[in-house]
Amino acid sequence: MKKIISTVLALSLTVGTMATATACGKDGDKFVVWTFTNELKEMIEDYYQDSVSDNTEFDIQVIGVNDLDTKLSSAWRAKKNLPDIVAIEEKYIAKYAESGMFLDIEDMLKADNEMYDYTLDAARDTQGKVMAYAWQSTPGALYYRTDMASEILGVNSPEEMQAMVSNWEDFLNVAQTLKNANTEHFSDVRILSDVAAPARAFYSERNASWVVDGKLSIESQLYDGEYSLYEIIKTLQVGNGTWGEEEDPFINETTERQTAWFTDMSQDKVFSYLLPSYSLHFDLKKYAENSTTGTTTAGKWAVCQGPSTYSDGGTWLGVIKTSKKAEKAKELIEYFTMNEDFLRAWANDKGDFMNNKSLMSEFANDATKSESFLGGQNHYKVFHQVAEQVRGNNRTPYDSKINAMFSEWAINYAKVENVSKSSAKADALAGFIEGVAAPYGSKIDTDITLPNL
Amino acid sequence: MALFAKKRKLNYGIYGFIFVLPFFVVFLIFQLYPILYSIILSFTNYQGFMDVKDATFTFSQYTDLIVNPRFLQSIVNTFIIWMINFVPQVVVSFLFAALFTSVNLKMKGAGVFKIVYYLPNIVTAASVAVLFKNLFNYPDGIIDKLFKAMGVFSDPTYNIVRDAWGTRILISFIQFWRYFGYTLLILAAAMMGINPTYYEAATIDGASKVKSFFSITLPLLRPIVLYTLITSLVGGLQMFEIPYLICDGGPMMAGGRWATETISVYIYHMAFEGGYTNDYALASAASVYLFLIVLVFSFITFKFFGDQAFGLEKKEKQPKKSKEKEDV
Amino acid sequence: MKKKNVTARKGLWGMGVKDWIWFVICVLLAFMCLFPLWLMLSNSTRTTIQIQQIGGAESLLFSTHFFDNVASLLNKGFDIFGGFFNSLFIAITSTVLCVYFSALTAYGFVGYQFIGKKVLFAVLMATMLIPGQLGMIGWYQLVVDLGMYDSWTPLILPSIASATTVFFLKQYLETTYSKDLVEAARIDGAKEFYTFNTIILPISAPALATQAIFSFVYAWNNYLPPLMILNSSSKYTLPIWIHQLNADTHEVDFGALYAGLVITVFPLVVVYLVFSRFIVSGIALGGVKE
Structure with missing residues (x-):
């Protein structure tokens, strides 16, 4: 019996060592890529490898966004088991840009003048050096229903629509009109599906980030004023009702990316969505057809800039410092972010919005480009406009958490939950500030006073 | 006789040592090292992507945590959620374990029920969280709609994940749902190990089922009950996946606190989601505190249920058994 | 012998009233355990669009796409x-x-x-x-x-x-x-x-x-x-x-x-x-x- 145990142990150790031996052997061979979508995989296999003649073997691992973060951080800490290049999502780009994990990409490969500024700004480290490049740009705009616009608002083109929603005041007026509508096909139409949608736009349009000179900075347009984020969310949530008593919302009370939010795309309750460029393909086109009734809203949509200019999401490519294949990595990144043939091919095949101003401008002015889902509109026009205005220098690594906290308290304010009505705004802001202090108090000075409260 | 027995014990003692050795060797390598690593880290200011060599020693994490409202709230949350889950779970598991292993059981289908009750435990926490989120989703979750129709939720716009107590009860329920089958299996396995002759003797003596339960089953099950209590306590205090996946520790409360953030979720947030400031030192310190809490409560549980867990021979039970032998 | 048979057959299916009460309780508990798992099963037979789009009671209805999904999985x-x-x-x-x-x-x-x-x-x-x-x-x-x-x-x-x-x-x-x-x-x-x-x-x-x-x-x-x-x-x-x-x-x-x-x-x-x-x-x- 003892013999059996010792053999088992010996076997496991041998297997272990053999496995590691093979693992070590593999180290030098393949070019390792870690990413969180299948896009990069497809880009390498179907586009890049066809364009070059070398036989580099690629090892592409697709890992979920949050898990990628865990795996990458752990690997970096141990300085082993690292990839050569990695694709980072918007949520993490600030963190990794400042981590010292990437090679200074500007040194290696100068960016052409075609990249939208915000994509470069978003990937700068604390010294201001760019650490990663993006091949796509993800500006956001307002996708709206043309049939509702025409029947209720008397609007017949995206330009006319834009004139009606070019600022938040007008936007809320339209919300009111839609709510009170009672026309042949539509009644009680909500302008948005989820109430937190405007938040993204506000965060993206700030002059500076959440942290200025080490202090928490809450810009006044977020809470102070009739068309601040707080008030807009409140107006949308309360609608025709009375604040703190009953709600008759201008929105459809869904939560982003949950079933009801998707259902709204295929029905006649919601008028518009604030979404980024890629949502056209990933969300709207997929869910426009109602799988129960079989009806579809395709062709009844158009896009206009809306009351804001913002961006949401995006993917950046960085080279890990310990990579022994920096040359190859540079080649790859150059191909994906600056090679016009690739950018054009990918944009034509996928309808994606690329990080190249001239190309996007060309697309925008191309009269033959039309998207049947949008009733024949060339959406590049709108997105190109937005992309040029988006800010990239107002981000921090804490953004995803702090943004979520701010939105949650804004909603608390609107619904008078977790706050007392008489001091709702102050309570909500206090709740937010304390919420930030708890994890980040050592990094961000939260002892601030807000004017005009 | 006694001396002779002692000598033999000592001689054989070495085997005991050899038998437990593999456990401790593997433990030393794969568990102790990581734990010591973390404990040492907890006394430094190690953060983010710092090089370990650059970390300096500091005690401030420990002092900061004691007064940190969010951390203290996480302790409260952990206990609240654990208690709401645990008490019903123990009662229900015991009840049904006794029912299913009862010698006089006439109710059909016990085997099938056992399988069904254990099924929730087989599914991963991630899947469970997704399913329950789906069911309780406002505005179109099935159970959400059902409860509103039944009047359980009076406000038609009630969104359970925005309500502190609602989310806590939901999480407790999910934990109950996941584990009561597991606890049932353990108790049933243990109850099946009890010699049925005891029950027969008791019935002959005229004892009711309830009396048999309290005088025979419970005392003989003491070691297993202790196991159940300790593992549930430890598991409950370390609860992570469900609170994290359902609501990420939320919703938020005033004072920078979170409603369903258990200690483990707090640790995870500090260690892995602090943006760039992944504060491992703080998270490690919180882990040490958690360990101490668990230690204290386990100690209390052990004391309450007697030292028998540590004892070798069943000092109390031996005489009883021999008595039974004589009687039967 | 006859007596034994009679006692064994007491009640419906050999179960008395008390046993039936327990049985019903057990069934309810089983239902509670299975319900979410049912959702998992039913979702595995629906398409992604259906899952994402249709919440509510309909999601409990089985659709016919299980093998499509499996094929998709393998492909x-x-x-x-x-x-x-x-x-x-x-x-x-x-x-x-x-x-x-x-x-x-x-x-x-x-x-x-x-x-x-x-x-x-x-x-x-x-x-x-x-x-x-x-x-x-x-x-x-x-x-x-x-x-x-x-x-x-x-x-x-x-x-x-x-x-x-x-x-x-x-x-x-x-x-x-x-x-x-x-x-x-x-x-x-x-x-x-x-x-x-x-x-x-x-x-x-x-x-x-x-x-x-x-x-x-x-x-x-x-x-x-x-x-x-x-x-x-x-x-x-x-x-x-x-x-x-x-x-x-x-x-x-x-x-x-x-x-x-x-x-x-x-x-x-x-x-x-x-x-x-x-x-x-x-x-x-x-x-x-x-």
Whole structure:
């Protein structure tokens, strides 16, 4: 019996060592890529490898966004088991840009003048050096229903629509009109599906980030004023009702990316969505057809800039410092972010919005480009406009958490939950500030006073 | 006789040592090292992507945590959620374990029920969280709609994940749902190990089922009950996946606190989601505190249920058994 | 004889009123357990669009796309079968090592006296109390330092030291272990190890079977450690592949995902069915009868 145990142990150790031996052997061979979508995989296999003649073997691992973060951080800490290049999502780009994990990409490969500024700004480290490049740009705009616009608002083109929603005041007026509508096909139409949608736009349009000179900075347009984020969310949530008593919302009370939010795309309750460029393909086109009734809203949509200019999401490519294949990595990144043939091919095949101003401008002015889902509109026009205005220098690594906290308290304010009505705004802001202090108090000075409260 | 027995014990003692050795060797390598690593880290200011060599020693994490409202709230949350889950779970598991292993059981289908009750435990926490989120989703979750129709939720716009107590009860329920089958299996396995002759003797003596339960089953099950209590306590205090996946520790409360953030979720947030400031030192310190809490409560549980867990021979039970032998 | 028949047939289906009440309660409880799992099953038969779009009661209705989803799952270039067998191998070896060595360790504590026993047991108990998460960082560092990444060894070997299993088996052994049995074997000249394998293991059978189930389920569903250390897709376990489906935030194929989840759960149900028989027959094997 003892013999059996010792053999088992010996076997496991041998297997272990053999496995590691093979693992070590593999180290030098393949070019390792870690990413969180299948896009990069497809880009390498179907586009890049066809364009070059070398036989580099690629090892592409697709890992979920949050898990990628865990795996990458752990690997970096141990300085082993690292990839050569990695694709980072918007949520993490600030963190990794400042981590010292990437090679200074500007040194290696100068960016052409075609990249939208915000994509470069978003990937700068604390010294201001760019650490990663993006091949796509993800500006956001307002996708709206043309049939509702025409029947209720008397609007017949995206330009006319834009004139009606070019600022938040007008936007809320339209919300009111839609709510009170009672026309042949539509009644009680909500302008948005989820109430937190405007938040993204506000965060993206700030002059500076959440942290200025080490202090928490809450810009006044977020809470102070009739068309601040707080008030807009409140107006949308309360609608025709009375604040703190009953709600008759201008929105459809869904939560982003949950079933009801998707259902709204295929029905006649919601008028518009604030979404980024890629949502056209990933969300709207997929869910426009109602799988129960079989009806579809395709062709009844158009896009206009809306009351804001913002961006949401995006993917950046960085080279890990310990990579022994920096040359190859540079080649790859150059191909994906600056090679016009690739950018054009990918944009034509996928309808994606690329990080190249001239190309996007060309697309925008191309009269033959039309998207049947949008009733024949060339959406590049709108997105190109937005992309040029988006800010990239107002981000921090804490953004995803702090943004979520701010939105949650804004909603608390609107619904008078977790706050007392008489001091709702102050309570909500206090709740937010304390919420930030708890994890980040050592990094961000939260002892601030807000004017005009 | 006694001396002779002692000598033999000592001689054989070495085997005991050899038998437990593999456990401790593997433990030393794969568990102790990581734990010591973390404990040492907890006394430094190690953060983010710092090089370990650059970390300096500091005690401030420990002092900061004691007064940190969010951390203290996480302790409260952990206990609240654990208690709401645990008490019903123990009662229900015991009840049904006794029912299913009862010698006089006439109710059909016990085997099938056992399988069904254990099924929730087989599914991963991630899947469970997704399913329950789906069911309780406002505005179109099935159970959400059902409860509103039944009047359980009076406000038609009630969104359970925005309500502190609602989310806590939901999480407790999910934990109950996941584990009561597991606890049932353990108790049933243990109850099946009890010699049925005891029950027969008791019935002959005229004892009711309830009396048999309290005088025979419970005392003989003491070691297993202790196991159940300790593992549930430890598991409950370390609860992570469900609170994290359902609501990420939320919703938020005033004072920078979170409603369903258990200690483990707090640790995870500090260690892995602090943006760039992944504060491992703080998270490690919180882990040490958690360990101490668990230690204290386990100690209390052990004391309450007697030292028998540590004892070798069943000092109390031996005489009883021999008595039974004589009687039967 | 006639009397016996009458008493056996008392009530409907041999169950009296009281039994029926219990039966109904059990059924309700079963319903509560199954309901969410039903959702998982029904979702695996719907398309991704349907899952994402249609919430509410309709999601409980089965649709017809199960095999489409499975086909989709297999067509993603994921080595599902490879992952399945990898998981199987890892789960089986982990379970065997865990149960065997835990029983051995438990017996070491129960059946013997040796110096430092109390201390060692206290240490063992203490290990159960330590939060698992944070050891993650140190564990990863260790695996990397030992050069064991991209191998299954660090996933299987640690199962030898499973404190909760030891604790459970020890507690169980205390209720079933009798010195006399062992003494008898010793008198007959049996070696200690032999005694362990031929006497102790059989009387612990129900406990071993129970722990085997738990250990298998745990090893099978274990997701994060394999993800962190495995790089070669040929070594991936099934949960890693399934989670890959969840990776592409905007392109999650929920249909395939749910189908994958159902496929993942299925072997566990089989394992449970197989081992639960042993728990019952264990009573017959066990030396509980005096």
